[in-house]
Amino acid sequence: MRPAARIIGAILLTLSVVVVARAQTRTTIAAASDLQFALKEVEAAFEADGHPAVDLVFGSSGTLAKQIQDGAPFEVFMSADESYVQTLVTAGLTKDGGVLYAVGRVVVFAPTGSPLQPDPELKNLAALLAKGGVTRFAIANPEHAPYGRAAEAVLRKRGLWDRLQPMLVLGENITQAAQFATTGNAVGGIIAYSLVLSPALKDRGTFALLPESDHAPLRQRMVRLKKAGAAADAFYAFVQSAKARPILTKYGFALPGQ
């Protein structure tokens, strides 16, 4: 027995919920996780500069690109590489081809108390591995995180990839990898330079910058999506402006033209 009143009531409620839920959304920027701290500061400067606030959503570049393809309403996409931007351009979802906004670096990181001593050639890691002293080692998932791809390249270059395989923990994105690297269960990991320079991670351990020649350059490209509005355009321009550049440099990014 289906009391008709209940059905009507349910429909009315649905409508009201739909109406209510359509709250005012602000411009949303999708950014690669390595920008977790840097972009927050840029956004604060953006607001201080008299612009309306924008929302930041972080994730791995590959995941964000997929979400955009599935209809996520981001207006600017700041990838940690160029290929994911290209995918969107090819799919016709962007206003233009985008612009290079930064070049990133990776570091090897060891939390305080870890047996690992970070060095640029990963010699200590190799030695530790030989001794059987590596419990777990954290990197971002190479499948969809550019920083993970870079980590894999470095490890392969040093001949450590195959032996390290069983001990790898893969972070969903580079911040999750950093999480794993700092929680103490892992001896360390290869994470983003921009993350270790942040106040949150600065005092949690030691790191060594890995040579750029060990991996393909982390050329980070950003692009505006078709739906980008005025606020998005403004932010897009702001990131490239002189006001934002010092912040990016502070977080270890190399800027285009340097």
Next chain:
Amino acid sequence: MDWTALGVSLRLAAGTLAILLPLAIALGRVLAYRRFRGRSILEAVVALPLVLPPTVLGFYLLISFGARSAVGQAFAAIAGHSLAFSFQGLLLASLIANLPFTVQPIQRAFEAIPTNVRDAAACCGLTPWRAFRAIELPLAWPGLVTAAVLAFAHTLGEFGVVLMIGGSLPGQTRTISIAIYDRLQAFDEHAAGVMAATLLAIALGALVITQTLARRVGRSSE
């Protein structure tokens, strides 16, 4: 404490209850009282979200309602925005995920009403609607509250599906569980801890309520 995120979670839970409870009452009653072919299949379908990993649900939702699907595009044409990565999309996912949490307790509650009580109600001259309101509903009440509390708590804690089809949009799809995840990734353990403790308290409260209700036989009413 991310109040916006809590607000999204509460709106999601409230919306789920508002739509799902009447449906669950109707469906639970049919499953409790009618014998028909395909009844077991229907019960299995209802129970499915219990055993399905949220990623499976998220996957199928993306395929069926994402921007690349026919339904998704139709919705976008009407509503002006995509179904995935919107509050409405979360609501839809939540309705599906909470189906067993609402239908099953309600179905059990209706089943627990002795047949001779329902027969007596009919023989008293009570129309099916009056019998439902005056006899069945009061007797099934504890089951209804259990369903509401379970669905509420479960929605508050929903994570996997929201992660897959939500996009963590503040004010829209960034629920409190996503916010916790977010804060952790930003190494803001304090904020994450506050929100986690809040959710824990809510979950405990929900369980205490359902346990207390499970002991009650019925409720007086007219």
Next chain:
Amino acid sequence: MSDAVSIDVRVRADAPIPLDVALAAGPRDVAAVFGPSGAGKTTLLRTIAGLHRQATGRIVCRGVTWLDTDRGVCLPPHERRLGFVAQDYGLFPHLDALHHVAIALGHLPRDQRRAEAARLLALVHLESSASRRPASLSGGEQQRLAIARAIARNPHVLLLDEPFAAVDRATRRALQDELDALRHRLDMPIVLVTHDFEDVIRLASHVTLLERGHVVAAGAVGEITSRVDLPWLAAAAGRGSVFTASVDRVDERRKLADLRFDGGTLIVPAGSLTSGRYVRVRVPAREIILATSRPEGLSLHNILEGRVSGLESDERSGVVIVQIAVGETHLLAEVTGDAVDRLAIAIGRPILALIKSVAIEVG
């Protein structure tokens, strides 16, 4: 002639429980349906109530067609003007007694319901329990409440399913008396399902014998109980004719009472009988001694003159059932075949029935 029929039932079913019954009851009849477990009694009752929908046939109650399979009519229970008391009553656990009855008074305006509910509770002597819930009522009280609820909407027929099965003997007598008193105040037939023949003896005016869904015999109680055949009934309930008598005179000193019926007078122990009452009498067939001449010097009080009106031999046991017409009433006596031969008992012959006072069951 059949304007006296309040409810007319004719139903058939093959599965899940076989049924093939025709039953009718007039305004003040108490129609008992008697049979062993599994006979289909409850199914029949539920079919009449509309709770069991698998049977086909026709049910008409006071001119309203409740069921007519040929014309596709099948009213749901709440549209049938009936009162139904199931074996375990089906009381509403969450309502107190007053609300139980009030909820069935939907045909009255709101403000009148309380008063009417109170009146009905008083009718079944439950006025002091108005605010109590079923869980705190005794078995007998629960049954009375179920009956009060059932008659609240002035039904055209009252259906009772094994109403006394769940109560003890003492309570059963009291409830039977109450039901008997009640039905004289109500103008509706009662259809009473039972597997205890005592209920039939005590309350019924008519009885339908049901076995495996089929009617073995049906008719007035007095007539059915004094039939020489029906070994089935004999096995189920024992043989003994049932009839109504009035208490003529009570002798306090000798502690004896006179029961007058159309065949004569019976003397029984006075017990708690009062003059002027109508009582049901059952004379077990085994307690009747037959004589062709009036004996002297015997302790028994009752010697009735009658005529042999029927004979039936029970091959298995060698017992012969003799039906004796005493006035309009028929008595049954069980004697040996040898006795029949010795006394040359044959149909039409005058005979004397000797009955011990204490053997007579008075209800």
